[in-house]
Amino acid sequence: MSRLPARGSLRIRLLAGTVCWIAVSIAVAGWGLSSLFRRHVELQFHAGLQTHLDQLTAHLALDGQGRPTLGAPLSDPRLRRPYSGLYWQVDVLDGGERAQPASIGVLRSRSLWDDVLIVPPDDPADGRVHRHRLAGPNDSRLGMIERAVRIDDDAAVGGRRFRLVVAADEKLMIEPVARFDGALWLALGVLGGGLIVAALVQVVVGLAPLRRLRVALAQVRDGDRQTLEGAFPAEVMPLVEEFNSVLAHNAAVVERARTQAGNLAHALKTPLSILANATAGRDDEFSRLVVAQVNSASRQVQYHLARAQAAAAVGVPGARTPLQPVVDGLLRTMRRLHAARALELRLSSPAAAVFRGEEQDLQEMLGNLLDNACKWARSRVEVDVGQDGQSVILCVDDDGQGIDATARAAVLRRGARADQQTPGSGLGLAIVDDLAQLYGGHLQLDDSPLGGLRARLTLPAAR
Amino acid sequence: MRILLIEDDAMLQKQVLAGLRSAAYVVDTADNGVDGHHLGDTSPYDAVVLDLGLPRLDGLSVLRRWRAVGRDMPVLILTARDSWHEKVAGIDAGADDYLTKPFHMEELLARLRALIRRAVGHASSELRCGPLWLDTRNGRATVDGQALVLTGHEYRLLAYLMHHRERVISRSDLVEHLYAQDFDRDSNTVEVFIGRLRKKLPPGLIETVRGLGYRLTAPT
Numbered sequence: 001m002s003r004l005p006a007r008g009s010l011r012i013r014l015l016a017g018t019v020c021w022i023a024v025s026i027a028v029a030g031w032g033l034s035s036l037f038r039r040h041v042e043l044q045f046h047a048g049l050q051t052h053l054d055q056l057t058a059h060l061a062l063d064g065q066g067r068p069t070l071g072a073p074l075s076d077p078r079l080r081r082p083y084s085g086l087y088w089q090v091d092v093l094d095g096g097e098r099a100q101p102a103s104i105g106v107l108r109s110r111s112l113w114d115d116v117l118i119v120p121p122d123d124p125a126d127g128r129v130h131r132h133r134l135a136g137p138n139d140s141r142l143g144m145i146e147r148a149v150r151i152d153d154d155a156a157v158g159g160r161r162f163r164l165v166v167a168a169d170e171k172l173m174i175e176p177v178a179r180f181d182g183a184l185w186l187a188l189g190v191l192g193g194g195l196i197v198a199a200l201v202q203v204v205v206g207l208a209p210l211r212r213l214r215v216a217l218a219q220v221r222d223g224d225r226q227t228l229e230g231a232f233p234a235e236v237m238p239l240v241e242e243f244n245s246v247l248a249h250n251a252a253v254v255e256r257a258r259t260q261a262g263n264l265a266h267a268l269k270t271p272l273s274i275l276a277n278a279t280a281g282r283d284d285e286f287s288r289l290v291v292a293q294v295n296s297a298s299r300q301v302q303y304h305l306a307r308a309q310a311a312a313a314v315g316v317p318g319a320r321t322p323l324q325p326v327v328d329g330l331l332r333t334m335r336r337l338h339a340a341r342a343l344e345l346r347l348s349s350p351a352a353a354v355f356r357g358e359e360q361d362l363q364e365m366l367g368n369l370l371d372n373a374c375k376w377a378r379s380r381v382e383v384d385v386g387q388d389g390q391s392v393i394l395c396v397d398d399d400g401q402g403i404d405a406t407a408r409a410a411v412l413r414r415g416a417r418a419d420q421q422t423p424g425s426g427l428g429l430a431i432v433d434d435l436a437q438l439y440g441g442h443l444q445l446d447d448s449p450l451g452g453l454r455a456r457l458t459l460p461a462a463r
Numbered sequence: 464m465r466i467l468l469i470e471d472d473a474m475l476q477k478q479v480l481a482g483l484r485s486a487a488y489v490v491d492t493a494d495n496g497v498d499g500h501h502l503g504d505t506s507p508y509d510a511v512v513l514d515l516g517l518p519r520l521d522g523l524s525v526l527r528r529w530r531a532v533g534r535d536m537p538v539l540i541l542t543a544r545d546s547w548h549e550k551v552a553g554i555d556a557g558a559d560d561y562l563t564k565p566f567h568m569e570e571l572l573a574r575l576r577a578l579i580r581r582a583v584g585h586a587s588s589e590l591r592c593g594p595l596w597l598d599t600r601n602g603r604a605t606v607d608g609q610a611l612v613l614t615g616h617e618y619r620l621l622a623y624l625m626h627h628r629e630r631v632i633s634r635s636d637l638v639e640h641l642y643a644q645d646f647d648r649d650s651n652t653v654e655v656f657i658g659r660l661r662k663k664l665p666p667g668l669i670e671t672v673r674g675l676g677y678r679l680t681a682p683t
Contacts, residue, residue: 274474276565277478332551
């Protein structure tokens with residue numbers, strides 16, 4: 001059976017769509033969560049700087065000599081650990097150029113050790129807070145905030161101005177973000193993997209009815225079932241029902257074709273009988289002509305009737321015929337029709353095989369073979385039924401005189417007869433071979449172990 | 464021997480009727496299933512020739528009805544339907560033989576003879592009773608090799624007795640099997656024909672069994 005090229009796959013289509021959607025969703029969610037967290041950490045970072053700056057501002061005072069001093073130490077212990085990443089510094093602004101402090105680092109956190117923070121030139125208004133990034137000790141990058149404050153001093157008109165700087169290593173901000181991102185992408189990866197597995201399961205489970213449909217169709221094609229059977233989802237059911245109605249329609253067409261062919265043959269044969277009988281007992285040229293033409297016409301009717309009926313049936317899916325009842329029925333019939341011969345007719349072993357095709361066609365083939373064997377047998381006819389893989393093999397043996405090996409091919413030709421003496425149209429074996437070939441089988445003639453002819457019929461088996 | 468012929472085609476019925484009569488059978492005819500069934504149901508026949516495609520009641524149904532009530536006379540189906548599927552159905556409905564159209568009259572007659580013979584348990588087409596031989600194939604009767612010259616009625620009577628030899632046959636049996644349905648039976652009484660037949664046969668072959676009927680028996 002030829003296969004049409006498939007255009008895409010439902011499974012791949014569903015899977016690809018789902019996987020794309022999952023990937024995009026997870027990427028967007030990851031990016032969003034990561035940004036949120038980064039922003040949160042940044043805010044925390046700057047809030048921390050701000051707190052320290054506020055503390056610094058609060059504690060800054062002037063001592064008796066007008067030098068800046070801290071009223072109390074700042075609380076964060078990191079400010080006392082050298083190069084801990086968190087620093088503060090106080091520059092003296094007044095007296096110098098604009099934005100150029102007169103003295104840098106007059107007061108520093110202990111964590112700065114010997115370093116000073118070189119703040120970019122800037123001159124914020126009093127009380128305003130500015131942010132900068134700058135290089136810190138040990139090649140670190142620092143985020144810092146500064147604030148200019150004016151402290152009233154009796155010794156100086158207008159008070160003294162200081163720049164208060166708090167800085168922190170940006171690593172304090174980057175590291176948690178990196179850790180969070182690592183954990184986040186791991187979690188999202190697991191989630192994505194889980195979703196894809198779920199989608200895969202869903203596709204397989206969701207498409208399972210289609211696979212069942214395919215199995216059911218194969219059963220119909222192999223003749224195991226007459227129609228598509230089983231419960232299918234509502235989306236597939238209309239397809240199943242349509243297909244079943246097509247099958248039913250096919251069967252009806254075949255039945256009608258058979259009936260019509262049969263009616264035509266019936267209508268022709270009665271006039272042919274009358275013509276033949278009208279010439280009975282006469283032996284002139286006209287009578288001989290009539291007899292010859294009547295015989296020819298009835299042979300044609302029989303041949304084409306058999307072919308038309310079989311051709312109508314071949315290709316109808318779902319036909320299956322168990323052999324045993326057919327063989328039994330034909331043996332009963334043969335015993336009656338050939339009762340005068342007192343033949344021993346038997347089936348060598350029970351026939352369990354099933355023919356993939358119409359019962360009537362099997363009867364026609366086996367009937368002709370048995371009838372032929374009964375005509376020629378001296379005393380015995382044996383039927384043997386076997387199965388060989390995909391084929392049913394029917395052997396009909398007789399103990400008659402057989403057919404010469406050279407004449408066998410001729411017997412299978414339409415209308416040929418091995419012997420004109422025995423009644424019959426001479427079409428029997430040729431029709432059997434024709435029908436068998438319509439079903440993809442064949443008829444083979446051999447010598448029989450019983451001494452006569454063995455007709456070996458090979459036909460497709462149904463599972 | 465009395466035959467029932469059920470065939471709906473008038474021309475074919477006429478031909479078969481002529482063929483059967485020329486073979487010395489007494490024949491009743493019907494051209495539809497209902498009448499045919501009634502005849503076969505009510506009268507004794509030695510054989511029936513039955514078409515399948517009949518008006519009013521098809522042949523297979525007629526046959527099945529007879530068999531269902533135990534009518535077991537031999538039935539030969541004569542039909543155009545020649546597929547094995549139909550032959551199996553015919554035989555399974557209770558037919559004894561199956562002949563398809565177009566057919567030769569000789570073959571029909573040969574098969575009828577065989578059916579009638581087998582129905583009463585004879586294997587050979589030549590029947591023998593002491594010095595008397597009857598060849599049913601050609602209707603020839605001989606006594607010690609000498610051919611008998613018989614009329615149609617005498618032949619039918621002799622053939623019936625030969626088929627049922629060594630058995631007592633009642634007068635009414637003979638009447639049923641030797642005359643057609645529409646025959647005026649009073650004008651040709653069985654006794655007259657028995658008397659004529661006795662004159663042509665060796666004495667003692669046909670016995671009269673008082674009160675019961677006749678018996679054809681070989682002299683001991």
